[in-house]
Amino acid sequence: MEGDGTRKIVNRGFRGRRAGTAVPLPPGQYLVEDFPVLSAGPTPSVSLETWDLTVVDVDGTVTRRWTWPEFRALPSEDVVVDIHCVTQWSKLGTRWTGVSLDVLLGDIDTTAEFALVVAEGDYTTNLPLADLLGGKAWVAYAYDGDDLEPEHGGPARLLVPHLYFWKSAKWVRGFQLLTEDTPGFWEAVGYHNYGDPWREQRYWDD
């Protein structure tokens, strides 16, 4: 044990279970078949009558707003993506239906470079705007062909599969566009500000 203080540990007799798939997983992840649920509080009861999705620009003005029927009238697409949770599970080939953020934000003329995603219960998460655009993010309302269940974020959740899944805020209600990055809920209590699973950015300092 010298140098950088790291030490080669071998747990004798530990075999582990190599992923039975040709698809490589991000470092430290393992495959699941079911769909674990992680939320910080009770599952909110969301009424579609009052539901809306808003985009607030850097000056505080509501630049876009959709009611549920208006949102559902937007062009949507099916996406099949792998998802990676910071609690180490990955799930391959998940099938969602949703509206691309390119549709929601694409034609807004803004100076913003960041977005704070706002969800029910004051949950927030932050991302660079560039990570929401270019076919990388959706507001999803269906999973595997069925309405998205409340415990998985229904009626609609953000889907940003290239980042750890806490960035894919459940029960999403809006986007606050910002010129400066602002840490969201988990990002303020120890989780990485960006959260790239392939660089294993789980926690502060990773």
Place this chain on the structure above:
Amino acid sequence: MAAWRVATVVETVPETVHAVTIRLEVPDWPGHIAGQHLDLRLTAEDGYSAQRSYSIASAPDGERIDLDVVRLDDGEVSPYLTTDLEAGDLVEVRGPLGGYFTWEPADPRPTLLVGGGSGVVPLLAMLRHHAALDRPSGMHLVYSARTAGDVLHRDELAALASGPRAVTVTLTRDAGAAPPFRRGRVDRTVLAEVGWPADAAPRCFVCGPTPFVEAVAEALVGLGHAPADVRTERFGPTGG
């Protein structure tokens, strides 16, 4: 905080048929808050490694940490931890992790803890810390287990239930449940009886399998507790 540390297994103590307490000594452990978890990593001889998150069961105590690991027969990591691991073995850990599902001793409000199965583990850390500091604020634990034989730390729980601390254990699969155990599920009636009224604004911590947490959190909100006062931690049957 993200650095892996080499921990030494001080001892392993069979807790139930399925669960083992793993006592670790972690040099330079920065200390944790009750409710936090850590990541544990095992490495095979060929370099393959697997890591999992485990809640910390012990109150803050220097470089000592207890984990309670429940064996999942089809799991990848827990069978090794519960069967093969021995005193003197080394494992890698990093943490503490999680800054939300935590009990702050300075919080003067009453605290309701509701755990299902091994979801009791982070709540046990809170109850232990509360007892160690002898805090005057109320702290009540409601713990749902399948059978009396599945109850983790049952003797210690009985000892912890004194003064401002109370423990209620409900058994879901034990037809012969006798005092001190109750029979049935943790429902609104149990929560209303054991918890505090909503106007006392208790902090509520709920941890367990997803359906359990969904039901309990919904019942607490139904009893008038503010959703922001109900903190949850869920885990699925996977994880091993």
